[in-house]
Amino acid sequence: MKDDIDAGLRLLELLDRAGFGVTAAFWLYDSDQERWRFVVAARDAERDLGQKYLDAAGIISKARESGLPDLLPLDRVRITSSSDPLVAGLTQVLRVPGTTSARFSRSMVNGIYVEDALIHRLAA
Structure with missing residues (x-):
């Protein structure tokens, strides 16, 4: 998982540099899958939302072409809006500015059960 976390942080940094407008970024465990x-x-x-996926794919593709190693594949990423019920609920409970890490586990937020999440950013 450490390699995945590092790859996610590299992707977050890359998206930030490209002006993608990331307001939240976190790993979420899906126990069903x-x-x-x-x-x-x-x-x-x-x-x-479709355009955001295309933008992200373009950013990742350009980074790979320029030799940036070990980027998280887009099929491991879920892009959503800041108004997504889970994101909105998490931002009501905690703030994680910049690029850091906070664990959020076994809790309900906005009627959604979060088994486990590793949060890198939750902005207002």
Whole structure:
């Protein structure tokens, strides 16, 4: 998981440099699928979520072409808006500014059970 966490942080840094508008970024464990997924909430995603995925794919592709190693594949990433019920609920409970790490486990937020999450950013 350490390699995944590092790859997620590299992706977050890359998206920040590209002006992607990341307001939240965290690893979320999905017990039904028994896997972790990197969730990225971005400003303006509610207007055109498909375009945000295309923007992210372009950013990742350019970074790989320039030799940036070990980026998280986009199929491990869920892009959503800042108004997503889980993101909105988490921001009501805690703030994680910048790029740091905070654990959030076995709790309900906005009627959604969070088994485990490793939060790197939750901005207002």
